[in-house]
Amino acid sequence: MAFESLSEKLQNTFKKLRGKGKVSEKDLKAAMREVKLALLEADVNFKVVKDFVRDVSERAGGAEVMESLTPAQQVIKIVNEELIKLMGGEAEKLNIASKPPTIIMMAGLQGAGKTTTAAKLGGLLKKQGKRPLLCACDVYRPAAVKQLQVVGGQLELPVYAEEGVTDAVGIAKRGLEHAVQHSNDVFIIDTAGRLHIDEQLMDELKEIVREVSPTEILLVVDAMTGQDAVNVADKFNSELEISGVVLTKLDGDTRGGAALSVRAVTQKPIKFCGMGEKLTDLEQFYPDRMASRILG
Ligand code: GDP
Numbered sequence: 001m002a003f004e005s006l007s008e009k010l011q012n013t014f015k016k017l018r019g020k021g022k023v024s025e026k027d028l029k030a031a032m033r034e035v036k037l038a039l040l041e042a043d044v045n046f047k048v049v050k051d052f053v054r055d056v057s058e059r060a061g062g063a064e065v066m067e068s069l070t071p072a073q074q075v076i077k078i079v080n081e082e083l084i085k086l087m088g089g090e091a092e093k094l095n096i097a098s099k100p101p102t103i104i105m106m107a108g109l110q111g112a113g114k115t116t117t118a119a120k121l122g123g124l125l126k127k128q129g130k131r132p133l134l135c136a137c138d139v140y141r142p143a144a145v146k147q148l149q150v151v152g153g154q155l156e157l158p159v160y161a162e163e164g165v166t167d168a169v170g171i172a173k174r175g176l177e178h179a180v181q182h183s184n185d186v187f188i189i190d191t192a193g194r195l196h197i198d199e200q201l202m203d204e205l206k207e208i209v210r211e212v213s214p215t216e217i218l219l220v221v222d223a224m225t226g227q228d229a230v231n232v233a234d235k236f237n238s239e240l241e242i243s244g245v246v247l248t249k250l251d252g253d254t255r256g257g258a259a260l261s262v263r264a265v266t267q268k269p270i271k272f273c274g275m276g277e278k279l280t281d282l283e284q285f286y287p288d289r290m291a292s293r294i295l296g
Helices: 004-019 025-041 046-060 071-086 114-127 142-154 168-181 199-212 227-240 257-266 287-295
Strands: 102-107 132-137 186-191 216-222 244-248 270-274 282-284
Touching: 004 025, 004 071, 004 287, 025 046, 025 071, 046 071, 046 257, 071 257, 071 287, 102 114, 102 199, 114 132, 114 142, 114 186, 114 216, 114 244, 114 270, 114 282, 132 142, 132 168, 168 186, 168 199, 186 199, 199 227, 216 227, 216 257, 216 270, 227 257, 244 257, 257 270
Parallel strands: 102 186, 102 216, 132 186, 216 244, 244 270
Antiparallel strands: 270 282
């Protein structure tokens, strides 16, 4: 379950704090030390943890908290608010183009869940009354085109593909023309991933961006890889100017380090999260719901 181990540790800390009638400065310090440790063990970025604990301590150490009738409750409330802030505050909706189609480019490393997420997102938008077209531009992994066709088919979404063609940029351009001709108001491009970020991958993605000007560039990262996911997001963002992040496999991520760091490190919102292998397991990312999940 997402955030399970972090949640357990924080809840223990706050249980101890609530057990005390009055919270002394020493109690607060001890609690903050535990929070810091719990976040580090959850693989949250070191600087993010430092800033977070500093901000919470500053707010919680004030007289109006410490001298209130329910200091422990106040501290928990502050932690909750700061967790929400850390994950981006308000939920950030998908950008929709004023003139259709809305063009969404999915990027990410191989195995992150790009192809699955492209289809899931198409399914989600279809449910909202849109008419998405998926476009298979992951031309280097032979099975990827087929995979997109299969998952697209399961959701009854049309897929634009060109068998045997390896010019991803051309496929994206022609796919877009196809979308316009067929009144598809959302065009979702599944791009190639690599095991590592390399220049060729970035060049191809940049070329697609130049040619089709996406409304959204969504970077798909695997939450279970923790700080690696954050580093990948940081690198992609500096090369490509992503517009948002999709965190996949959050269902299997008991720690939560990526979810809690990626926004602060990249300054880009987490827009969706993958919560399972089923094609309906994609949700809008709500920072407040995630914070509630953590604090129980
Ligand atoms: P790609 O190489 O980035 O296109 O990755 P795929 O879309 O092929 O996904 C790789 C694996 O991750 C597949 O087995 C997916 O079913 C799985 N996957 C993707 N998203 C999620 C998710 O949110 N939760 C879980 N549990 N598995 C996921």
